[in-house]
Amino acid sequence: MLIDxxxxxxxxxxxxxxxxxxYGIASVKxxxxxxxxxQLGGWKTSLLDHSIQPMQQFANTKGKNATDSAMIIDAMDLLHMRGLDGFCIVPSDSDFTGLARRIRENGLLVVGFGEKKTPKAFVVACDRFVYTELLQPPEAKSAATTVASPEPPREVLDLIRNAIEAASDDTGWAPLSAVGSNIAKQSPDFDSRSYGHAKLSGLVKSxxxxxxxxxxxxxxxxxxVVFIRDRQSAA
Known part of the structure; x- marks a missing residue:
């Protein structure tokens, strides 16, 4: 796990x-x-409590993000030197698209974390992406990070329908686990928590x-086992 x-x-x-x-055990943090x-004074407790190794990187040149460069170099070293199964990258405001793509080319899982401002190119380059606004303590969340409407927008409904079609049998029924996997492949940043449900099963049942x-x-x-069918196809 590499954190900016x-x-x-x-x-x-x-x-x-x-x-x-x-996804597994974070052997490198x-x-x-x-x-x-x-600026980083608030990190002290988190570093100690979760055994995260602080990596010092001086800002040698104003306007250049030395931290990004250090993360990318270390990621490539780890990619070639350690028997890892995947990477979790927490960049927030920088574009690590090339890094995510390179890691996936080696057959490793890439899970990204970042704020809503994270570049879309990096989001879709990951196998899975989680917006950190959804991970904030309840008192810190705004209405925009909880339920924005009574039901998801049409594009989300279409996303679920496409995933059902890809995983369904001749009767139109599909295992929800396979549907979830197909959704993640189509949209790495899909998260049922954006619509007020902890799990996909809760969302579709609503x-x-x-x-x-x-x-x-x-x-x-x-x-x-939970199975799901699109009412449109069943009609």
Whole structure:
């Protein structure tokens, strides 16, 4: 996990690490910045509490982001020297598109984190992208980061429909897990939390006029599998 501490918010680190744990263990955790400045003073507790290694990078030239360069160099070194399965990159305001693309060319997973201002080119270059506004403590979230409307916009509904079509059988039903995977491939920054639901299952169940949802028991009878069908195709 490589963090641009100059731009990332230390208040979201605990939640961010929780997101990272969904993909594996963060064996390398580094935060880059000029630690001699007061600007990064708020990071001290987060670094200690989460065993994140601070990487000192002096701003040698005004107007040039030395932190970005250091992150990219270290990422390439790690790519070729360590047996890693993936990278989590937290850049916020800089374009790391080339880095994400290069890492994916080597067959590794790339999960990006950043604010809404993160360049779209970097967002779509990642396998998965999470907006850090969704990770802020509840009291820090604005209305814009919770539920913006009673239901998602048409483009999101179409995204779900396309994912169902790609994963469905002859009857139109598709496992929700496969639908979620297809959504991530089409739109790495899709997140059901943007629409007030912690999981995709909660989102689709809140849209009964658009989708049918079934909880089917597994053969072992110990758990259930969620299936979904587009009502338009079923009509």
């Amino acid at each position: 501490a100059d731009n990332a918010n230390p208040k979201v680190i605990e939640a961010l690490l929780g997101e990272v744990s969904r 580094r935060a880059y910045g000029d630690w001699t400045t007061q 849209l009964p006029k658009h989708f049918q949802v079934q909880d089917r028991p597994r053969p072992d009878g110990q758990s259930k």
